[in-house]
Amino acid sequence: MSRRWITSSIHSLDDINRIVTAPILAPKLGARWWTAFLISGALALLMLVSVIWLFVHGIGIFGNNTTIVWGFPIANYVWWLGIGHAGTLISALLLLTRQKWRGSLNRFAETMTLFAASIAGLFPIFHLGRPYYLYWIAPYPNVQGLWPQWRSALVWDLWAVGTYITFSALFWYVGLIPDLALLRDRAKGRFARRVYGAFALGWRGSARHWEIHERLYRYMAALAIPLVVSVHSIISLDFSASLEPGWQDTIYPPYFVVGALYCGFAMVVILAATLRWACRFEAFITVNHFEVMAKVILTASIVMGISYASEWFWAWYGGDPTERHLITFLFVGPYAPLYYCQILFNVVIPQALWSGAIRRNITAVVLISIVINIGMWLERILIVWGTLSRGYLPSMWRIFLPTFCDWALLAGSLGFFMFLFMIFVRVLPALPAHELRKLWLEEQT
Numbered sequence: 001m002s003r004r005w006i007t008s009s010i011h012s013l014d015d016i017n018r019i020v021t022a023p024i025l026a027p028k029l030g031a032r033w034w035t036a037f038l039i040s041g042a043l044a045l046l047m048l049v050s051v052i053w054l055f056v057h058g059i060g061i062f063g064n065n066t067t068i069v070w071g072f073p074i075a076n077y078v079w080w081l082g083i084g085h086a087g088t089l090i091s092a093l094l095l096l097t098r099q100k101w102r103g104s105l106n107r108f109a110e111t112m113t114l115f116a117a118s119i120a121g122l123f124p125i126f127h128l129g130r131p132y133y134l135y136w137i138a139p140y141p142n143v144q145g146l147w148p149q150w151r152s153a154l155v156w157d158l159w160a161v162g163t164y165i166t167f168s169a170l171f172w173y174v175g176l177i178p179d180l181a182l183l184r185d186r187a188k189g190r191f192a193r194r195v196y197g198a199f200a201l202g203w204r205g206s207a208r209h210w211e212i213h214e215r216l217y218r219y220m221a222a223l224a225i226p227l228v229v230s231v232h233s234i235i236s237l238d239f240s241a242s243l244e245p246g247w248q249d250t251i252y253p254p255y256f257v258v259g260a261l262y263c264g265f266a267m268v269v270i271l272a273a274t275l276r277w278a279c280r281f282e283a284f285i286t287v288n289h290f291e292v293m294a295k296v297i298l299t300a301s302i303v304m305g306i307s308y309a310s311e312w313f314w315a316w317y318g319g320d321p322t323e324r325h326l327i328t329f330l331f332v333g334p335y336a337p338l339y340y341c342q343i344l345f346n347v348v349i350p351q352a353l354w355s356g357a358i359r360r361n362i363t364a365v366v367l368i369s370i371v372i373n374i375g376m377w378l379e380r381i382l383i384v385w386g387t388l389s390r391g392y393l394p395s396m397w398r399i400f401l402p403t404f405c406d407w408a409l410l411a412g413s414l415g416f417f418m419f420l421f422m423i424f425v426r427v428l429p430a431l432p433a434h435e436l437r438k439l440w441l442e443e444q445t
Contacts, residue, residue, distance in 0.1 A: 004286075004288070005100055005288060005289065005439060005443070006283060006284060006286075006436065006440050006443060007283045007284075009282075013437050013441075016284075016433055016436050016437050017182060019280070020179075020182075020284075020429050020431050020436065021182065021183060021186055021429060021433070023279045023425050023430070024425075024426060024428070024429065025187065025188070030278075032277070032278045036422055037419070037422040039418075040415045040416075040417075040418035040421075041415070041419050041422075043411055043412055043414060043415015043419070044412065044415045044416040044419040046408055046411060046415065047408075047409060047411075047413055047415065047416050050405055050408045050409045050412055051126065051409070053405065054126060055131065059127065062403060062405060062406055063400055063401050063402045063403045064400075065398050066398070067388055067389070067391070067396045067397070067398035068385060068388040068389060068400045069388070070384045070388060071385075071400060072409065072410060073123045073124070073126050073127035073409075074123065074127055074238075074384055075377070075380040075381040076120075076123045076377075076409070076410055077120050077121075077123035077124055077127075078235060079120075079376065080116050080117070080120035080123070080413065081116070081117060081120040081235055081260070082232065082256070082259055082260035082264060082376065082380075083116040083260070083264050083267050084113045084114075084115075084118075084119075084120055084168075084264075085113070085117070085164070085228050085257075085260040085264060086113070086265060086267070087110050087111070087112040087113030087116070087268070088110055088113045088164075088167075088168045088224050088228055089225065089229075089261060090106070090109050090264065090265065090268060091105075091106040091109050091110050092171075092222075092224035092225050092228075093225060094106065095217070095221045096218070096221050096222060100439055101289055101292055103284075103435035103436050103438075103439050104272075104281075104284045104285050105268060105272060105285075105289065105293075107172075107176070107429065107430055107432045108268075108421075109264075110168065110171065111172065111421070111430075112264075112271060112421075113172070114165065114168055114172060115417055115420045115424075116417065117164060117165050117168065118165065119413050119416060121161055121165070122413075123413075124157070126409065138158060157234065157235065160230070160231045160234040163231070164227060164228070167224065167227055170220070171217075171220045171224055174216060174217055174220060176428065176429075176432075177199075177200055177201060177213065178203060178205065178213070178432075179428075179429045179432060179433050180197075180199045181196075181200040181203035181204075181205065182433055182434070183196040183429070184196040184197040184200050228257075229257055232260045233254075233256065235256060236253045237252075239252060239383065240252040240253070244387045245320070245322040245323050245326050245391065245392065246323065246326045246327075246383075246386060247383075247387055249311065251307060251310055251311070251314075255307045258300060258304065258307065259304065259307075259376060259379065261300060262297070262300040262301070262346075263372060263373050265293060265297055265300065266297060266369035266373050266376075267373060268293065269294075269366060269369040270370060270373070271421070272289065272293075273285075273290075273362055273365075273366045275425070275430055281430075284436055287360050287362065290359070290360070290362050290365045291356075291359040291360050293365070294358075294359040294365050294368075295359065297350060297368070297372065298350055298351070298354065301350035301353075304346050304347060305346075305347040311327070312327055325390060326386060329386065329390045330382065335382060335385060335389070338378050338381075338382060339382055341375065342375050342379050344375070345371045345372060345374055345378070346375035346379065349368060349372075350368055352364070352368065353365070353368065385400045388400075
């Protein structure tokens, strides 16, 4: 018997429409939503205060020093961008491979991409010290005797991330159009009907509309996969295009792509459990969804373990004393506890997902996903700290000590991310009603 992705509590198509639109059209806001909204709003306010303090006093408020010029901002940038890249990649891959369980995840996974990638784009601006000079990295008429340095990875990032956010927004919007028409038809207020109707672009649900929509959506999904791979490969070149020890590694592009999929899928698990609890989506986000996502996470953890082992092997096999010293420093130096936690969180603990009982335990899968995201953040921070702390010149060896402002900006960005999600679930459907209706009809046959 095939696995069911919608529980038997759904008896009609109208049940699907009612549950999906309830968080938007409900007359009262639940205590769960208000609790999450206030907590995330407080953290978002912390981020705003931290940014204002940064712009007033400069990057001296961070723990950066003359050697470790990249600290929390760049590590946070890569971590958030990895989470952001996974949403569109997951949605596109599952669409092209015709995975039926995609319908319960793709909408908020794509939304995760937009929010996470946008937050990631802020951190290089925070890191500049002079954010008002951001436009220098974009090509513009040579009125100041300055042209962009096309060999700079920073310029590559600008185009890669900008293109990715633009494409992801279009991909997200195309999938949203049928549901905007649903909200237009079910909304009670005139203003809401006009707004949703305007963004629905005159959608009538005719056979011709569905044909065009399905074709365009699949074409965009086919374009999304190479775009995602290329973008995060470019992000990896921020490191591997340099001459620093530990960064000159040809494995970095696929290593970063797999890492993005890994932490992104873990974040999707966390969001799925949160929406399942807060919006009462138990009928659509089932235990089966968490089990299959756990299998993907388990596979990615094995690939990450192989990637770490390859780094150790090539440092030894290459024979470069500086490369060997860097690996030794990570294992026995002051960052060693963080490095062991990285391996424990990213490789060892996820092996518990070999157990079917754990894969079907939502709490266990969520806790493992939280641990993975912490481990992947440690990986990003240690990529920066490890190499810059032990470069070629012993006279430049330093240790990074984070400040309160480093931690405040990180915590604030997490709160801002959740704050945006709280607004999203009150304005737009977090699940694609049209895909769930189609899936429900298929499961009835």
